[in-house]
Amino acid sequence: MKLTLRAKGIVAFMALATYVGLLAFMLSQERATFLRFAVELDQIYSQETALAKAGHAVSHSMLKWQERFLFSSSDLDPVFWEQVELDVELAQAGLLVLVGFYPEFAKDIDRMNQDVARWRVTPSRSSMIWLREHARELNEHLDQRMRQLRARKNLLWDSYRSEYAAMSANVVIMGAIGATVFGAVMTLFLTRLARDVQQLASRALDIVSGYRGPPVTVTRHDEVGDLMEAVNRMQSKLRDREQQLDIAQEQRFHKEKMAAIGSLAAGVAHEINNPIAAIAGIAQSMKDAGRYAPDGETGIAAPDLILEQTKRIAIISRHIAEVTAPHSPDRELLDLNALVRNTCSFISYDNRFRGIDLVLELDSQIRAVNAIADHLTQVLMNLLINAADALENISGRTPTICVTTQASQSEVVMTVHDNGRGMDSDVLARAFEKSYTTKPPDKGRGLGLFLCKSLIEGGGNRIELESTPGMGTTARIHLPLPARHAGA
Template identity: 40%
Template sequence: MNPMVTAAPLPELAGDLPTPPARRQRRLSLRATGVMAILALVALATVMVASAVLFRGAVQSHLEGLEAAHGRYEQLLEQRQETLRAGAGPAQLQAVDLQLRSAFEDRIQRLNLTRHTIDGGTVTIATLAWIGITSIGALAVLFFSRLAGDINTVRARALAILTGDRSAGRPLARGDEVRELGDAVDSLAATLARRERDLAVERGHVMHQEKLATIGSMAAGVIREIGNPIAAIDGYARALLEAQASGAASPAQAGEAASAIRPILHETARLIAITREINRLAATPAAQWQLASLNEIVAQGIALLRYEPRLEDVKVHTALDPMLPAVNCCADRLVQLLLNLVINAADATGGLPPHTRQVDISTREAEGGIELRVEDNGCGLSPQVLQRAFEPLFTTKPAGKGTGLGLPLCRAIAEEHGGRIALEPLPQGGTRASVWLPLEQPPGP
């Protein structure tokens, strides 16, 4: 089988994406939020530094007072010792002791006040630090938790787009760059949906053009098939005309005329059947999906292919499972799939000797669905060609013989029906094309 395998680059979608609509009430951007967080940290650090400076000033003041009280107490001690050495009386000693006691109490009081100031300042600074760091940490956790949740939402939306979901996502309750990213993803989904609709329409046009090309290649065979009944009709009509011109009216001659009319009707019916089949093939593809028999689709395709010149020396054998269940499908597209596969198989046998070319078509149940197989005894496929067989516009056929769209269209038709298509070389030579279709599938693409 000679597959149609040169890939043309697909059009870029990025340039077609619409610009997300501007938000009327724009919230803070991520950059502004980060700046505000830094400013909050700077403010907290400023408060901490100011508190530390005030605390140091208060402690320094109390330490200076404590040092002064301690110096006065030491001075009074020296004064008392001098008074004792001078032999002062009890009254003078009592006066010095009163001053000494007062200085000692002042020193103790200042020491306690300094301790209280240090303890109070330490607790105050620690409390401010704990409240500030905890508040900023809580706000950071809340912000990043919400940011992570919204990013996961956008990520899930992007993954849903990859799996084929083109519906609009839930708008994010924010007005920053993440919201714009979500809007861009939704715009991408809308653009992809529109592009896929356009591709579906274009695919239908390409399929119809492929059918018209097939009709063109079958024109010679159709003309040859139509020529035989036309020649027979012409002969019988001339015989009737001569009988009428001779004026013969005997019962024998009348019987001969009647016997000549029956072949005319028969050959006319052949012409009607041929033209009806061609009209059915040339008709615009129907979009209606319904339950249909794959065996009947194969029979319809083979009836059309008997006018194909490329199958003139090819023996087409069928092995159809009579118990095959019906499948929900678009019959016209499956006929197009079969025509492409059989014509490819016939082209692959073009290098064989006369009367040895063969194509086998079979149907069977497999893996919870039904399977169509088209096998040939041709040249087969190399691993390199097999790897690129379904690339659009890639073909191994000579120029003018293939468009490189047959196998890609076959894959598109199989995937539209929820199925798949595969190519594999046969051990005895040739290639097998297998099309698997599920029995349970949606009513249409």
């Protein structure tokens, strides 16, 4: 999936926002915990205040009762009993506040009411003692509750401090981890981005300087990846353009060379035609007059031999003229057999073909093919020269090159086969690559087969190559017949 730099930035921002959100959520959870602590501590404070007030009221009443009980001389002292009744009401008011926190104190209020009611029925010192004992038990109960409440408060404060310390440590650790991870990811991303951009800049300079090696490996799926693909396309376009220029240059060189040969051949033929005609006329006259010695008697060549050699010179001149004659640069109907004969006759004069049997097996039934004559001539010459080079220093068999033409229902196949050294699978796989060659620098630049493939496929045809090490190589050129001849 392609992810642009902008999208990556948005993803990074969303990841950072998510992380901050998670951290904020964790802090909110901790805040809820602290709020719970605060609420509970506030409740404890309220309960502690209520217990303190109730305990103070009960303790104060007990002290007053003790004092009046010790110094009062009469059980029916109305002032004493009025004061006791006020103290009881004060203690009950404090207990009523506690009932909201501790419902069990309702029993103490009921018992105190019962003691007051008993005292009202039978006011005596024994009733006072009974009331004082119940107040003492109530005071002990209040003290016990106060101790429990303070223990709970201390526990909450310890939990609060522990939770606060843990939260602080978690915030510091998570902040450090987040900053480290985010910083590491951003550093890695920017480092890789800078490296890729630098690599692209270096590769672009290398391409301008002539680098045509393997393309840049596309390892990204963003704008930088698009730039990598663009640099690779630029390299490919430049390579294709250079190949086209090389082909055009090679074709132009071939045409200029053939034109120069043709011009030279025309001049030489013009210069030698008159002497050859004169020699042929003299030889013919000698033959007609019978004024010569039989061959072998006087050492003078017979007129028949002179006539044969003059005909040979004329044929050579005609072959050179036919091969080097300018052709149309466009596709046209061609006599493939005639083109093969002329080209093979012309190239057989090359020293490399001395000692090589150049065999032609041409199908006389093939029809005209639609192709560019110069292209086929150049391809056939390159294939023949390659075959001759492959036959160099071959021993144990007669060096042979066989050129055949054969027609099928839809195409004509021209084959060039040699029984030379052949090629292994690795060399065969790279045979059509530009600048790839197994020949010494003075014998090839690696353009021959590459040029053949380009010229053949550029004309809508097809070329195949088969080879067996030690057995030879076969090149087949498939030329589709024109529509009006297909299936003939």
